[in-house]
Amino acid sequence: xxxxxxxxxxxxxxxxxxxxxxxxxxxxxxxxxxxxxxxxxxxxxxxxxxxxxxxxxxxxxxxxxxxxxxxxxxxxxxxxxxxxxxxxxxxxxxxxxxxxxxxxxxxxxxxxxxxxxxxxxxxxxxxxxxxxxxxxxxxxxxxxxxxxxxxxxxxxxxxxxxxxxxxxxxxxxxxxxxxxxxxxxxxxxxxxxxxxxxxxxxxxxxxxxxxxxxxxxxxxxxxxxxxxxxxxxxxxxxxxxxxxxxxxxxxxxxxxxxxxxxxxxxxxxxxxxxxxxxxxxxxxxxxxxxxxxxxxxxxxxxxxxxxxxxxxxxxxxxxxxxxxxxxxxxxxxxxxxxxxxxxxxxxxxxxxxxxxxxxxxxxxxxxxxxxxxxxxxxxxxxxxxxxxxxxxxxxxxxxxxxxxxxxxxxxxxxxxxxxxxxxxxxxxxxxxxxxxxxxxxxxxxxxxxxxxxxxxxxxxxxxxxxxxxxxxxxxxxx
Amino acid sequence: xxxxxxxxxxxxxxxxxxxxxxxxxxxxxxxxxxxxxxxxxxxxxxxxxxxxxxxxxxxxxxxxxxxxxxxxxxxxxxxxxxxxxxxxxxxxxxxxxxxxxxxxxxxxxxxxxxxxxxxxxxxxxxxxxxxxxxxxxxxxxxxxxxxxxxxxxxxxxxxxxxxxxxxxxxxxx
Numbered sequence: 001x002x003x004x005x006x007x008x009x010x011x012x013x014x015x016x017x018x019x020x021x022x023x024x025x026x027x028x029x030x031x032x033x034x035x036x037x038x039x040x041x042x043x044x045x046x047x048x049x050x051x052x053x054x055x056x057x058x059x060x061x062x063x064x065x066x067x068x069x070x071x072x073x074x075x076x077x078x079x080x081x082x083x084x085x086x087x088x089x090x091x092x093x094x095x096x097x098x099x100x101x102x103x104x105x106x107x108x109x110x111x112x113x114x115x116x117x118x119x120x121x122x123x124x125x126x127x128x129x130x131x132x133x134x135x136x137x138x139x140x141x142x143x144x145x146x147x148x149x150x151x152x153x154x155x156x157x158x159x160x161x162x163x164x165x166x167x168x169x170x171x172x173x174x175x176x177x178x179x180x181x182x183x184x185x186x187x188x189x190x191x192x193x194x195x196x197x198x199x200x201x202x203x204x205x206x207x208x209x210x211x212x213x214x215x216x217x218x219x220x221x222x223x224x225x226x227x228x229x230x231x232x233x234x235x236x237x238x239x240x241x242x243x244x245x246x247x248x249x250x251x252x253x254x255x256x257x258x259x260x261x262x263x264x265x266x267x268x269x270x271x272x273x274x275x276x277x278x279x280x281x282x283x284x285x286x287x288x289x290x291x292x293x294x295x296x297x298x299x300x301x302x303x304x305x306x307x308x309x310x311x312x313x314x315x316x317x318x319x320x321x322x323x324x325x326x327x328x329x330x331x332x333x334x335x336x337x338x339x340x341x342x343x344x345x346x347x348x349x350x351x352x353x354x355x356x357x358x359x360x361x362x363x364x365x366x367x368x369x370x371x372x373x374x375x376x377x378x379x380x381x382x383x384x385x386x387x388x389x390x391x392x393x394x395x396x397x398x399x400x401x402x403x404x405x406x407x408x409x410x411x412x413x414x415x416x417x418x419x420x421x422x423x424x425x426x427x428x429x430x431x432x433x434x435x436x437x438x439x440x441x442x443x444x445x446x447x448x449x450x451x452x453x454x455x456x457x458x459x460x461x462x463x464x465x466x467x468x469x470x471x472x473x474x475x476x477x478x
Numbered sequence: 479x480x481x482x483x484x485x486x487x488x489x490x491x492x493x494x495x496x497x498x499x500x501x502x503x504x505x506x507x508x509x510x511x512x513x514x515x516x517x518x519x520x521x522x523x524x525x526x527x528x529x530x531x532x533x534x535x536x537x538x539x540x541x542x543x544x545x546x547x548x549x550x551x552x553x554x555x556x557x558x559x560x561x562x563x564x565x566x567x568x569x570x571x572x573x574x575x576x577x578x579x580x581x582x583x584x585x586x587x588x589x590x591x592x593x594x595x596x597x598x599x600x601x602x603x604x605x606x607x608x609x610x611x612x613x614x615x616x617x618x619x620x621x622x623x624x625x626x627x628x629x630x631x632x633x634x635x636x637x638x639x640x641x642x643x644x645x646x647x648x649x650x651x
Contacts, residue, residue, distance in 0.1 A: 012629070058622050100640045107633040114626055123623045130630045137637035143645065176593055195594060198587035 004055040004064035007048055007072060008113055014040040015106045022099030030098040034087040034437075037102040041080040041109075048073050061120035061181050068117045070318065070466035071245045075238050078325055079109045081441050082234035085333045088435040089230050089340075094141065101141065104134035105234065112238060116245035119253070120181040121170045124246060128166070128210070131242060132159050135235060139227040151226035154219040162209030162216070169202035182254035191257050200258055203250070204265055211243035213303060214273040217296045221284075224292040229339060232288065233332035236295050240302075241321045247306060248314055252470050259309055263393075266307035271398055274300030278405045281412050286345050287335045290412060291328065294371060297409060298324055301402065304386050308393035311467050316385040318463035322452070323382035327370035330445030333438060334364045341432040353420040357432040359439070361420045363446045370449045372413040373406050377453035385460075485526055493519045506552050514545040531608050 002009065018036055025033070047053065048069055056063045083105065090098045111131030118124035136159060140152025174180050176195040177188050190196065209216040224232045251262055277297030284290040302324070305317030335345060337360055342349040354361040370379030383406060387399045434442075452459055496516040503509040517540040524533035588594050616624060 059619070062622055097640065097645075100636060103636060104633065104640070107629070107636075110629065120623075122620070123626065126623045126626045126630060130626060130633060133630065133634050133637060137640055140641060143641070175597065176591075190593065193593045194587040194591040198584070198591075201583070 001057055003052055004057045004062060004117075006053045007044055007064075008110060008117075010044050010047060011040070011106065011110050011113065014044070015103065015110070018106070019099070019103055022103070025099075027096045030096065031087065031091050033098050033102050034083055034090060037106065038080060038083050038087075040106075041076050041083065045073060045076045045080070048076065056119075060183055061123055062114075062117050063119045064117055065469035067245070067249065067466045067469040070462060071116045071241060071321075072113050074241055074321060074325060075109055075112045078234060078238040078241070078329060079105060081329050081333070081444065082230055082238075084437050084441040084444075085230040085233060085329075085336060086228075087437040089228060089336065093228070097141075101138070101231075104138050105231075108132075108134040108138075108239070112242040112245075116242055116249065118246075119183070119249070121173060121250075122180050124250070125163075125166060125170060128242075128246070129163060131239060132163070132210070135159075135239060138231050139223050139235070141228055141231070142226065145226060147222070147226035148228075149226070151219070151223035155223045158209055158216065158219045162206045165202055165209065166206035169199050169206055172202060173199040182250075188254060189257060191255065196258060197261060200255055200262055201265070204262065204269075207243055207247050208269060211240050211247070211299055212296055213269050213299055214276045214296070217273070217276065220296060221289045221292040224288050224295075225286060225345070229288065229332055229336035233329040233336070236291070236328050236332060237325050240295075240299060241325070244302060244306070244317065244321070248317070248470075251306065252314070263307050263309040266303055266309075267395060267398060270300050270303035270307050271401060272300075273297070273303060274402060274405050278408045282408065284412070285347050287338075287347055287350070287416070288332075288345050290347070290416070291331055291335065294409065294412070295328060297405065298328070298371070301383065301386055304390045304395070304398065304402065307395070307398075308389045310389065310393060311470060312392060313386075313389035314470065315460070315463040315467045316382075316389040318466050319456075319459050320382040320386055322459050322462075323370065323378040323449075326445045326448040326452070327367045327377075327379050330363060330442060330449065331367040331371065333442050333445065334360055334367065337432070337434055337438050337442065340435070340438075347416060347419060350416060350419045351423050356430065357434070360432065360434065360442070363442050364420065365417050366446050366449050368413040368417055370453070372410045374410075378449050378456065378459075380453065381456040482526065489519055489522055489526065493523070507549070510545060510548050510552060513548070514541055517541050517545065531612065 018033060018040070021036065022030070022033060053069060054064055054066070083102065086101070090101050094101055108131050111127050111129070111134075113127075115124050115127030115131060118127055136152060136156040139155050140149050142148035170180060172195060176193055176199055177190045179188075182188060188196075191199070205216075212220050224236065227235065251259075255262060274297050277293050277295070277300055281290055281293035281297065284293060298320075302317050302320050305313040305320065307313070337357075338349060338353070339345055341357070350361075350364075353364070366377060370377040373379050373383040383402075387402060390402070391399045493516055496512045496519065499512040500509050500516060503512060517536065521533040521536040521541065524530075524536060
């Protein structure tokens with residue numbers, strides 16, 4: 001009965017192991033906690049490959065299908081990269097508090113894993129909160145920095161309001177259908193009622209807050225600017241993917257009768273999010289704020305997949321998740337490395353970076369090209385595929401808009417590249433030496449972006465397998 | 479107009495007024511007391527709907543527990559007890575616009591819904607032994623969210639500790 005919960009149970013047990021270990025470690029030996037966390041994540045990733053984790057539990061309210069498992073693997077990879085990138089950061093700046101840092105990251109990961117497996121709104125909500133609450137705390141982890149506190153307060157206020165909205169939406173959904181669970185075999189026809197539409201709008205707004213779609217994106221730049229950078233790399237990817245995971249499952253399985261309504265809302269949301277993210281990124285002078293706004297724009301592109309309302313669109317969104325995960329996390333980790341060396345997040349500290357750190361600037365260039373969508377790194381295929389899906393659904397105008405905005409995006413991405421390679425800078429020429437953990441995590445991201453760009457087929461295959469979970473009467477069997 | 483309807487309107491009016499008072503009070507302690515009042519009135523609502531258990535829980539947890547804690551915090555924190563809040567009115571116009579838009583959306587969709595009409599027409603089903611039923615379903619059907627909730631509380635406690643604790647300076651032991 002508990003087999004589908006294997007990953008969650010393993011994570012919980014490991015988490016408490018790390019919790020206990022933290023109590024018995026000397027203040028200056030807590031570095032090992034990061035290494036243990038990383039090992040735990042690798043072990044769970046290994047378990048997730050096994051076939052025996054598939055299935056449903058608790059009368060179908062907890063489902064572990066190929067979609068859930070694929071997303072869980074993405075979360076594990078993202079958390080692993082973040083932990084790897086955090087080891088020297090926590091050792092330097094958060095001394096004595098490493099235990100809480102990793103524990104909260106793992107709590108958040110557990111919440112994501114539960115929430116994408118939920119086929120029942122209350123479980124979904126509880127998992128969602130378990131994901132979100134550690135994020136509020138981690139954003140304010142750098143308590144001495146007023147910006148960090150401000151950012152934490154903003155994400156907290158936005159987060160709680162959206163949670164309240166979600167609860168209201170769940171209540172109305174329950175009033176309309178008489179249940180909070182949904183099954184793939186029976187469509188919820190009761191939703192064809194104004195009450196169903198109301199639930200749809202409120203839930204979409206609640207989820208929109210969480211994935212930071214327009215007009216709920218205000219907290220993003222401030223929170224990213226103040227929070228510890230390796231954590232921002234995690235925050236910018238994993239919770240967003242989790243939010244999309246829920247959107248996909250809930251809208252495609254439960255709200256299927258209302259598909260014609262929500263694709264309409266989703267396409268507007270996608271278009272506005274793309275426009276706002278890209279245009280606001282243009283004047284940014286701080287690398288973290290720039291990446292924050294560009295991240296909002298990417299959310300818009302991913303929403304296109306949902307808006308296309310087809311399995312093809314969802315598959316291409318999953319592909320986009322993979323591309324976004326490696327490119328964006330890589331870019332933030334480079335920002336962390338540069339910050340460590342220069343003490344600033346300003347774009348000017350990137351001037352002539354290639355002289356000081358050739359590997360670092362090459363990696364950053366690769367990530368920027370991928371985020372901008374230049375052939376033949378993975379980001380190019382992601383954009384191409386998502387546009388294909390949208391075009392197939394008939395949104396030619398939106399595709400044109402998206403392509404136009406990609407050109408805008410190239411301007412601000414290549415501006416950073418120009419600073420790194422072309423601009424004449426100040427006299428600072430000392431070589432930047434990278435911490436070991438950061439060079440490995442950045443190296444993994446770079447390799448992934450380049451290799452997957454040369455061989456996108458593998459990811460397409462994974463995406464197709466993930467989405468094959470939808471639209472079957474019995475989606476468990478393999 | 480029967481007694482039930484009159485009670486409903488009186489309660490609603492009280493609830494709305496006390497909720498507005500929470501937001502507009504310039505002293506923290508008064509806000510807390512009005513919050514207690516609005517939570518208590520919500521409990522009366524539950525009684526009028528025939529959900530006595532829910533009303534009891536509401537009074538125990540919110541009016542009894544949460545509000546007491548809030549009042550404690552206000553009284554124990556130096557200097558905020560009688561402090562005047564200056565910024566309660568800032569941005570009132572956009573807030574009013576947004577909330578009235580939301581309000582009209584809620585009213586429009588519930589007003590036009592046939593489902594709501596049929597729900598309103600149905601008689602409330604009084605369940606005998608509701609607490610037994612509740613505890614059974616809590617520990618059987620809903621045991622997974624319940625267990626996840628305990629992890630959520632643990633995460634919240636750890637998080638609150640992290641944020642509230644005074645950091646040791648380097649060199650202290």
